[in-house]
Amino acid sequence: MSTTPQCADCGKDMEKGFVPDNTFLGTLQTGWHPGDPEAESRTLFGMQLKNRTETIHVDESGTRKIMTYRCPTCGLLRSYAE
Numbered sequence: 001m002s003t004t005p006q007c008a009d010c011g012k013d014m015e016k017g018f019v020p021d022n023t024f025l026g027t028l029q030t031g032w033h034p035g036d037p038e039a040e041s042r043t044l045f046g047m048q049l050k051n052r053t054e055t056i057h058v059d060e061s062g063t064r065k066i067m068t069y070r071c072p073t074c075g076l077l078r079s080y081a082e
Protein backbone atom coordinates (compact mmCIF):
# COMPACT_ATOMS: atom_id res chain seq x y z
CA MET A 1 0.00 0.00 0.00
CA SER A 2 1.68 3.22 -1.19
CA THR A 3 -0.69 5.83 0.29
CA THR A 4 -1.48 6.06 4.00
CA PRO A 5 -5.12 5.15 4.63
CA GLN A 6 -7.23 7.53 6.68
CA CYS A 7 -9.58 6.60 9.51
CA ALA A 8 -13.18 6.31 8.29
CA ASP A 9 -14.43 7.86 11.55
CA CYS A 10 -11.83 10.59 12.33
CA GLY A 11 -10.21 11.30 8.95
CA LYS A 12 -6.74 11.03 10.57
CA ASP A 13 -3.73 9.33 8.92
CA MET A 14 -3.46 5.75 10.17
CA GLU A 15 -0.29 4.16 11.55
CA LYS A 16 1.14 1.12 9.71
CA GLY A 17 1.69 -2.12 11.62
CA PHE A 18 0.70 -5.76 11.81
CA VAL A 19 -1.01 -8.17 14.21
CA PRO A 20 1.56 -10.67 15.56
CA ASP A 21 0.50 -14.34 15.49
CA ASN A 22 2.16 -16.13 18.42
CA THR A 23 2.87 -19.83 17.82
CA PHE A 24 5.05 -22.36 19.61
CA LEU A 25 7.64 -21.81 16.84
CA GLY A 26 7.81 -18.07 17.51
CA THR A 27 5.93 -15.02 16.30
CA LEU A 28 4.60 -14.88 12.71
CA GLN A 29 2.92 -12.21 10.60
CA THR A 30 -0.79 -12.93 10.15
CA GLY A 31 -1.75 -13.97 6.62
CA TRP A 32 -4.80 -14.10 4.34
CA HIS A 33 -5.86 -17.33 2.57
CA PRO A 34 -8.40 -17.54 -0.29
CA GLY A 35 -11.49 -19.80 -0.05
CA ASP A 36 -13.13 -21.70 2.80
CA PRO A 37 -10.97 -23.25 5.54
CA GLU A 38 -10.58 -27.02 5.09
CA ALA A 39 -9.79 -29.18 8.10
CA GLU A 40 -6.54 -31.09 7.74
CA SER A 41 -6.75 -34.84 8.34
CA ARG A 42 -4.14 -35.86 10.88
CA THR A 43 -2.94 -39.42 11.28
CA LEU A 44 -0.38 -41.01 13.57
CA PHE A 45 0.84 -44.53 12.63
CA GLY A 46 -2.26 -44.95 10.43
CA MET A 47 -4.70 -43.96 13.15
CA GLN A 48 -6.97 -40.98 12.68
CA LEU A 49 -6.30 -38.37 15.33
CA LYS A 50 -9.24 -36.66 16.96
CA ASN A 51 -7.92 -33.21 17.60
CA ARG A 52 -9.76 -30.76 19.82
CA THR A 53 -8.25 -27.77 18.07
CA GLU A 54 -8.68 -28.65 14.40
CA THR A 55 -5.78 -27.59 12.18
CA ILE A 56 -6.45 -26.11 8.74
CA HIS A 57 -4.86 -27.14 5.44
CA VAL A 58 -2.87 -24.18 4.03
CA ASP A 59 -1.91 -23.77 0.36
CA GLU A 60 0.95 -21.24 0.53
CA SER A 61 0.65 -20.26 -3.16
CA GLY A 62 -2.46 -18.09 -2.70
CA THR A 63 -1.65 -16.58 0.69
CA ARG A 64 -0.88 -12.91 1.30
CA LYS A 65 0.66 -11.05 4.23
CA ILE A 66 -1.73 -8.82 6.14
CA MET A 67 -0.75 -5.26 7.05
CA THR A 68 -2.95 -3.55 9.64
CA TYR A 69 -3.29 0.20 10.07
CA ARG A 70 -4.34 1.80 13.38
CA CYS A 71 -6.00 5.16 13.99
CA PRO A 72 -3.97 7.06 16.64
CA THR A 73 -7.13 8.88 17.81
CA CYS A 74 -9.84 6.21 18.13
CA GLY A 75 -7.84 2.96 17.76
CA LEU A 76 -9.82 1.68 14.73
CA LEU A 77 -7.93 -1.10 12.92
CA ARG A 78 -8.04 -1.56 9.15
CA SER A 79 -6.33 -4.53 7.48
CA TYR A 80 -5.08 -5.03 3.90
CA ALA A 81 -3.92 -8.32 2.38
CA GLU A 82 -0.95 -7.05 0.33
Ligand SMILES: [Zn+2]
Nearest residue numbers: 007010071074
Ligand atom coordinates in the same frame (compact mmCIF):
# COMPACT_ATOMS: atom_id res chain seq x y z
ZN1 LIG B 1 -10.22 7.17 14.17
